[in-house]
Amino acid sequence: MLDTGRSAVLHALVLAACMTVPAPASVDEPAWSGDVRPGDTATDTAETGGGDTGADTAETGGDTGVDSSDSGLPDTADTGAVDTADTGGDTGFAFTIVPDFALEDLNPGSVRYGQVVSPRDYLEQTSGWYFIHAT
Amino acid sequence: MQAELHNERPDLDISILNVNGEGLESGLESLFEDTTLPVVQDDATAQVWVNWEATWRDVYVLDGDNEVYAVFNLTSYGLDDSANYEALKALFVEAAGG
Numbered sequence: 001m002l003d004t005g006r007s008a009v010l011h012a013l014v015l016a017a018c019m020t021v022p023a024p025a026s027v028d029e030p031a032w033s034g035d036v037r038p039g040d041t042a043t044d045t046a047e048t049g050g051g052d053t054g055a056d057t058a059e060t061g062g063d064t065g066v067d068s069s070d071s072g073l074p075d076t077a078d079t080g081a082v083d084t085a086d087t088g089g090d091t092g093f094a095f096t097i098v099p100d101f102a103l104e105d106l107n108p109g110s111v112r113y114g115q116v117v118s119p120r121d122y123l124e125q126t127s128g129w130y131f132i133h134a135t
Numbered sequence: 136m137q138a139e140l141h142n143e144r145p146d147l148d149i150s151i152l153n154v155n156g157e158g159l160e161s162g163l164e165s166l167f168e169d170t171t172l173p174v175v176q177d178d179a180t181a182q183v184w185v186n187w188e189a190t191w192r193d194v195y196v197l198d199g200d201n202e203v204y205a206v207f208n209l210t211s212y213g214l215d216d217s218a219n220y221e222a223l224k225a226l227f228v229e230a231a232g233g
Contacts, residue, residue, distance in 0.1 A: 096202060096203050097200065097201050097202050098186075098187055098195065098197060098201055098202075098203060099183075099186040099187065101175075101181040101182075101183050101186070102181075103154075103175035103176060103177070103178075103181055103183070104175065104176075105152075105173040105174060105175060106163060106167075106174050106175065106176055107153075107166075107167050107170065107171070107172070107173055107174040108167060109167060109170070109171040110171055110172060110173045110174065111171075111173075112173045113173075117152065117173055117175050119197065119201050120201065122150055122197065122201070123199060123200070123201055124148075124199045125148040125149070125150060125199055125231075126147065126148065126149045126150070126196070126197065126198060126199060126204075126227055126230045126231035127149070127150050127151070127152065127196075127197045128149070128150070128151040128152070128194050128195065128196050128197070128227060129151075129152055129153075129154055129187075129189075129194065129195040129197070130151065130152070130153045130154065130172075130192075130193075130194050130209075131154050131156070131184060131187075131189040131190070131191060131192065131193045131194075131195070132153050132154065132155055132156070132166070132191075132192070133155070133156045133159050133162070133191055134155045134156075134159050134160075134161075134162030134163050134165065134166040134174075135159070135162040135165070
């Protein structure tokens with residue numbers, strides 16, 4: 001009789017222990033999945049492409065929209081690492097092939113006068129393109 | 136600068152050209168008096184300024200793959216300052232791998 005009672009108590013304790021273990025994980029998951037992941041993924045991708053300003057703006061908007069379901073748990077996954085890495089040094093145009101065009105050289109004093117000029121004429125060379133307002 | 140680059144680094148193939156803003160054709164004649172570099176006139180079809188996202192007095196330095204190596208704005212970094220002048224020259228040389 002006593003053994004049966006101890007067994008029942010132990011059984012209950014084991015069951016209680018088993019039932020309490022998964023609980024924190026199930027609480028955490030909604031907080032992470034709803035709050036952080038979509039925004040961070042989009043931000044990282046955009047920033048790699050050089051669109052710093054756009055990425056930061058998108059992140060702010062994304063977080064605001066999703067945080068209403070925040071359980072109040074510490075949002076430790078949203079460390080701000082993406083924002084702090086944005087030093088402003090990303091010009092957004094580095095190593096980007098410029099769009100082509102074809103326009104005539106109008107300068108009578110130029111060696112290319114009358115020829116159609118394209119940036120592609122300067123492949124395998126270095127070229128400088130000065131954007132001027134002739135006045 | 137074009138002549139200097141050619142004389143100082145004849146081993147590097149560096150060319151500088153001008154892209155005049157759309158609608159500013161009336162100023163071309165006076166521009167021709169100041170330069171022997173090629174001058175192209177942007178227009179509504181080519182839309183070079185728009186497509187390159189250029190601003191007034193930008194110098195786009197392209198490498199041999201037609202990729203933007205640097206953009207140097209002469210309003211922000213006027214060539215009257217010798218340091219800026221040398222910096223732009225250095226960009227051309229670096230872009231050419233020199």
